[in-house]
Amino acid sequence: MGSASRQALSASRAELSALGGNVELATAEQLFAAVQAIGGSLQLRAILADASTEPSVKKAAITAVFGSTLGTTALELLAAASSRRWSSDGDLLGGIEEIGIRAAAASASPQADIEAELFAFGRAVSSNPELELAVGSKLGDASSKISLVNALLEGKVSLQTMAIVRQIVRQPRGRRIGALLRYAASIVADQSGLSVATVTTAKPIAAEQLVRLQKGLSKTYGTQVRINVVIDPSVIGGIRVQVGDDVIDGSVASRITELRLQLTG
Numbered sequence: 001m002g003s004a005s006r007q008a009l010s011a012s013r014a015e016l017s018a019l020g021g022n023v024e025l026a027t028a029e030q031l032f033a034a035v036q037a038i039g040g041s042l043q044l045r046a047i048l049a050d051a052s053t054e055p056s057v058k059k060a061a062i063t064a065v066f067g068s069t070l071g072t073t074a075l076e077l078l079a080a081a082s083s084r085r086w087s088s089d090g091d092l093l094g095g096i097e098e099i100g101i102r103a104a105a106a107s108a109s110p111q112a113d114i115e116a117e118l119f120a121f122g123r124a125v126s127s128n129p130e131l132e133l134a135v136g137s138k139l140g141d142a143s144s145k146i147s148l149v150n151a152l153l154e155g156k157v158s159l160q161t162m163a164i165v166r167q168i169v170r171q172p173r174g175r176r177i178g179a180l181l182r183y184a185a186s187i188v189a190d191q192s193g194l195s196v197a198t199v200t201t202a203k204p205i206a207a208e209q210l211v212r213l214q215k216g217l218s219k220t221y222g223t224q225v226r227i228n229v230v231i232d233p234s235v236i237g238g239i240r241v242q243v244g245d246d247v248i249d250g251s252v253a254s255r256i257t258e259l260r261l262q263l264t265g
Contacts, residue, residue, distance in 0.1 A: 002087025030074035031100035049089035122181030
């Protein structure tokens with residue numbers, strides 16, 4: 001993501017935060033619908049992603065297209081985000097989608113565990129090639145994918161999680177579904193003031209070791225860190241820890257790869 005997009009996204013996050021707890025799930029769902037509409041309109045994307053277009057023109061375009069279909073809050077968030085300068089139309093779509101995910105998280109009750117639900121479904125998708133193909137194939141019909149998601153998750157996860165998963169499945173934009181679900185989980189955690197550490201290991205880690213790791217990571221990053229564990233026999237031994245863009249790779253597979261590179265260098 002370019003610097004212009006990072007600034008635009010930061011401003012959009014601040015605007016959402018200014019709403020405090022006055023965010024409804026409908027706002028998130030309307031933002032997701034807008035992302036889908038913008039993604040499907042080359043003309044609208046061109047107007048909104050063009051750095052030379054005046055912000056007032058972009059806002060006018062958003063109002064003309066969505067003014068009669070979106071609620072006040074969603075329309076204001078969308079118009080403000082769209083009027084900012086983005087490095088690409090892909091960054092624009094991703095930015096609006098992120099604000100939608102954050103709005104969904106902000107609308108949830110304290111008892112909801114959206115991050116864990118997203119991570120669990122992402123793990124299920126990544127570990128089942130047939131399921132990943134069913135919900136992530138470019139050739140599949142969107143309505144069939146949504147029907148499958150509904151059958152798998154309805155009544156088992158929060159409404160917020162359902163809304164986020166439906167958006168991801170409807171509009172993956174060339175991205176792998178499992179990775180998207182983990183990414184969405186990290187956004188939800190960040191919205192809640194948490195960081196997420198994905199720990200990849202060949203076999204389950206003892207509970208006391210996870211507690212020590214969680215405390216150490218929380219101290220290092222200066223924030224509460226939640227750990228999600230991925231079991232992957234290909235790492236052979238040791239662990240791989242990822243927090244945001246930071247990766248700590250102490251796996252045997254990584255060391256073997258490094259040794260091979262040294263031998264062939």
